[in-house]
Amino acid sequence: MDARLEAIRDTVLARNPGEAEFHQAVVEVFESLGPVHDRHPEFLEAAILERLCEPERQIIFRVPWTDDSGRVRINRGFRVEFNSALGPYKGGLRFHPSVYLGIVKFLGFEQIFKNALTGMPIGGGKGGSDFDPRGRSDAEVMRFCQSFMTELYRHIGEYTDVPAGDIGVGGREIGYLFGQYKRITNRYESGVLTGKGVSWGGSLVRPEATGFGTVIFTEQMLRTRGTSFEGQRVVVSGSGNVAINAIAKAQSLGATVVACSDSSGYVVDEAGIDVALLREVKEVQRARLKDYAGRRPGVAYVDGGSVWDVDASVALPCATQNELDGGAAARLVRGGLVAVGEGANMPCTRGAVAVLQEAGVLFGPGKAANAGGVATSALEMQQNASRDSWSFEHTEERLTDIMVGIHDRCAATAEEYGEPGNYVLGANIGGFVKVADAMLAQGLI
Numbered sequence: 001m002d003a004r005l006e007a008i009r010d011t012v013l014a015r016n017p018g019e020a021e022f023h024q025a026v027v028e029v030f031e032s033l034g035p036v037h038d039r040h041p042e043f044l045e046a047a048i049l050e051r052l053c054e055p056e057r058q059i060i061f062r063v064p065w066t067d068d069s070g071r072v073r074i075n076r077g078f079r080v081e082f083n084s085a086l087g088p089y090k091g092g093l094r095f096h097p098s099v100y101l102g103i104v105k106f107l108g109f110e111q112i113f114k115n116a117l118t119g120m121p122i123g124g125g126k127g128g129s130d131f132d133p134r135g136r137s138d139a140e141v142m143r144f145c146q147s148f149m150t151e152l153y154r155h156i157g158e159y160t161d162v163p164a165g166d167i168g169v170g171g172r173e174i175g176y177l178f179g180q181y182k183r184i185t186n187r188y189e190s191g192v193l194t195g196k197g198v199s200w201g202g203s204l205v206r207p208e209a210t211g212f213g214t215v216i217f218t219e220q221m222l223r224t225r226g227t228s229f230e231g232q233r234v235v236v237s238g239s240g241n242v243a244i245n246a247i248a249k250a251q252s253l254g255a256t257v258v259a260c261s262d263s264s265g266y267v268v269d270e271a272g273i274d275v276a277l278l279r280e281v282k283e284v285q286r287a288r289l290k291d292y293a294g295r296r297p298g299v300a301y302v303d304g305g306s307v308w309d310v311d312a313s314v315a316l317p318c319a320t321q322n323e324l325d326g327g328a329a330a331r332l333v334r335g336g337l338v339a340v341g342e343g344a345n346m347p348c349t350r351g352a353v354a355v356l357q358e359a360g361v362l363f364g365p366g367k368a369a370n371a372g373g374v375a376t377s378a379l380e381m382q383q384n385a386s387r388d389s390w391s392f393e394h395t396e397e398r399l400t401d402i403m404v405g406i407h408d409r410c411a412a413t414a415e416e417y418g419e420p421g422n423y424v425l426g427a428n429i430g431g432f433v434k435v436a437d438a439m440l441a442q443g444l445i
């Protein structure tokens, strides 16, 4: 790493002890930015990096609620408003027992660059809670969401900070959160949250957008090598919102998705995942992936283990951070891997990324490849602002244009900086320069 950036990195790591995921995200971005600072010494003089790594505002709050047996429960809520150079803070809420400040900050930091790459007017933020919605009744989830919003409402707004979903937060949770915001504020402020139901201000294609976008981005990478998804053997990790829609899109382009997973195990379905059945099991019944295997004869369910033990030509990690390490990457390479598109945020460890790049595997980092979700959130905000609603076809076309644009900008930036095909470099520099320019223009704030 560039010596000037090393010193800034060391200060950032020392100022934020115990936040391993945030450190990882910062280091990964800094590794790309040496050449930018050679060309733009003004960024160093204005301390752009130091300011970027210090969130504009961090909110941590108590979330009390009662479970169905009447017992009082206490969770911790977070919202990190990281950077508003390009627009209101924008980013999802994650409800998962592993959530702590380091996770929220890594996600918020990534979101700054991702949102810049979309070309939409959105800043970066992220939030969530260590609440675990799995196994909770609808009534419990509603009481939790209402309590969470009873604090969060004072910090957000359509011009201030616009949350959405992430792990553990889907349409049901956004509904309860929106209802409570509306009740407290007495405002039908549609643009305050995205991922809403279509009949009350949501956008068509938003539920599909992250998974679809990841596949569109990966298809663009494949095209640079004269190939496509047609005939590819694909493995997807996860079986949530991003994974299911990535599977659907990959198969619609002629691929066969032979495996997917959850945190308990994985299924191998050589005929190709039955998306309708998977949606029924996961989205309607809120059951486990094991139940998918139980309802599909001939499909193997592997309890525990790693889905990355299944050979594939394309891998789409769509579950969570650091789920694919160097060992798994090396094994996949030996099995004939040609491309990886990150549907999740930071699912590949730095060791895995090194193995993949060394082996010449096409690698699309999450901040570029999974930007379709937040980009379509920005399209939802546009529709809310104009009190309009667009057709599925029109919205999907906008999403496709945005993903192709992100791909091409990353590729062009990598080329400009002398590393053609390095999408990590292209995404980091492309996102950074846009935010840095805006921060310079807006003065020392």
Ligand code: NDP
Residues within 6 Å of the ligand: 165, 166, 167, 168, 169, 170, 210, 238, 239, 240, 241, 242, 243, 261, 262, 263, 264, 318, 319, 320, 321, 323, 343, 344, 345, 370, 371, 373, 374
């Ligand atoms: P969901 O909650 O819908 O699904 C998450 C999936 O990942 C589930 O299958 C879950 O399995 C699995 N998973 C979660 N945590 C772990 C873990 N620690 N170990 C193994 N598996 C795990 O979330 P999304 O699909 O929305 O999000 C998936 C990823 O995509 C996240 O990294 C998120 O940040 C990212 N992302 C999401 C966007 C969106 O629009 N939703 C946009 C951009 C990125 P289980 O049920 O067993 O926990």
Ligand code: 2IT
Residues within 6 Å of the ligand: 090, 091, 092, 093, 111, 114, 162, 163, 164, 165, 166, 194, 345, 370, 371, 373, 374, 375, 377
């Ligand atoms: O990581 C992400 O980009 C998201 N979870 C989506 C954020 C959003 O505001 O739609």
